[in-house]
Amino acid sequence: MKGKVVILGSGTSQGVPVIACDCHVCLSEKKKDQRTRASVLIQVGEENYVIDTGPDFRFQMLREKVKSLRGVIFTHEHKDHLAGLDDVRAFNYKENRSMEVYCTLEVEQALKREYHYIFSENRYPGIPKVELIRVSNHKIELRNNLELLPIDVLHYKMPVKAYRFGDFTYITDAKKISREETEKVIGTKTLVVNALHRSEHLSHFNLKEALDFIEIVKPEKAYLTHISHLFGTHSEIEADLPPNVFAAFDGLTLDFDY
Numbered sequence: 001m002k003g004k005v006v007i008l009g010s011g012t013s014q015g016v017p018v019i020a021c022d023c024h025v026c027l028s029e030k031k032k033d034q035r036t037r038a039s040v041l042i043q044v045g046e047e048n049y050v051i052d053t054g055p056d057f058r059f060q061m062l063r064e065k066v067k068s069l070r071g072v073i074f075t076h077e078h079k080d081h082l083a084g085l086d087d088v089r090a091f092n093y094k095e096n097r098s099m100e101v102y103c104t105l106e107v108e109q110a111l112k113r114e115y116h117y118i119f120s121e122n123r124y125p126g127i128p129k130v131e132l133i134r135v136s137n138h139k140i141e142l143r144n145n146l147e148l149l150p151i152d153v154l155h156y157k158m159p160v161k162a163y164r165f166g167d168f169t170y171i172t173d174a175k176k177i178s179r180e181e182t183e184k185v186i187g188t189k190t191l192v193v194n195a196l197h198r199s200e201h202l203s204h205f206n207l208k209e210a211l212d213f214i215e216i217v218k219p220e221k222a223y224l225t226h227i228s229h230l231f232g233t234h235s236e237i238e239a240d241l242p243p244n245v246f247a248a249f250d251g252l253t254l255d256f257d258y
Contacts, residue, residue, distance in 0.1 A: 001145065003044040005168060005192075007252040008060040011035025012196060012204075012228045013080035015056065025229040032234035032249040036060060037080045038172050038226045040192070042165065044144040044258075049073060051163065051170060057084025063251070070143060071100030073135075075172055076160040077110035085115060089128040098129040102140060102148075104161060108132055135161060146258060151184050153177045156203035164188060166258025169219075172226050175203050182216060190254055191219040194226035207231070207240070214245060223248040 009015075016035040017026030025033060037054030047070045050057070061069075069091045075081055088099040103111065111132075112119050118128050133140075140148040151162040153174035162171035167189035171177075174194055177185075185191070195210035204226065205213065214222045224237070225248040231237055237247040 001044070001258055003042060003146065003166070003256050003258060005170070005190075005254045005256060006041040006043070006064055007192070007223070007225065007248045007250060007254075008039040008041050008050070008064065009036035009054060009056055010225045010227055010248040010250055010252075011037055012226050013037065013078070014229075016227070016229045018229050021229060023229055025231075025233050028233055030234065031251075032247075034250065035227055036250055038194070039081075040170055041066065042146070044142075044146045047143045047146075049142060049146075051075060052081040052172070053084035053088070054080050055083040058087040060250075061087070061090075068095060069099065071102060073140075073148065073163065074101070074103040074107045075162070076104075076155060076158060077107045078155075078158075078173070079114075081173075082107070082110060082114060085111065085130075086128055088130070089126065092129045098131040100133060101130045102133045102135050104135050104159070106159070108134070149184060151177075152181050158203075166256050168192075168254070168256035168258075169217075173203070174205055175201075175209075177213065182213075185217050188217055189220045190256060191217055191222040192225050192248060192254075193222060195224040195231070196226060197228045197231040199230070211242070211245065220244065221246065223252070223254070 036056035039052045042049040049071045051073045149164040153160050154176040155173040160173050169185050169188040169191050171193045195207050196204035198207045222245045
């Protein structure tokens with residue numbers, strides 16, 4: 001079976017352009033240099049799933065004209081990946097159902113702190129309706145026979161879930177991936193992986209680390225995401241990449257088989 005992935009956002013936590021920054025990347029008017037916070041849309045048949053709802057979630061849904069959303073899958077609990085969850089209530093209203101939310105215990109605890117009103121006993125009218133579904137290390141069974149395989153990566157010391165579905169793997173906010181978890185990625189045809197910029201960073205792959213990981217996995221094509229303005233413009237980044245590696249950009253659509 002075939003599905004599609006839309007790169008909803010390819011930027012790091014501040015997005016690009018960065019507020020009050022006058023660098024040449026932030027001043028660029030080219031569409032591919034304007035990056036919202038990292039997220040992807042998975043489309044299988046008539047069903048849509050989103051990995052992470054960052055601060056730009058509402059804008060991303062409007063931009064891609066998403067009319068139906070079955071579920072949200074979270075990678076970890078940082079705000080640039082959680083901050084848009086309140087806007088799932090538009091889908092609650094239109095589709096008359098709760099939003100399936102797939103998350104680890106740590107993310108669940110963060111959601112209950114950040115969105116305490118969603119889980120309150122005295123529910124306020126109009127708040128989002130969610131159905132929490134715990135993510136562990138087991139495959140996640142979604143609709144249309146789609147299976148997600150969680151992959152454990154480290155974002156400095158924070159556990160983060162990457163996901164493989166069919167011949168596609170999405171990895172964000174990774175600094176370290178064990179050999180055992182890397183084995184789960186082997187065989188991927190399309191890999192989307194974070195690469196913050198060229199310099200060393202405490203909690204993210206830089207360009208060299210991302211390229212080293214890509215060389216181990218050997219996908220047919222790889223796309224860099226979670227990109228900082230410090231990396232350069234889209235064209236400057238791509239000038240330094242191998243033939244099968246590309247800089248992702250907002251709105252990029254990729255096919256996968258499962």
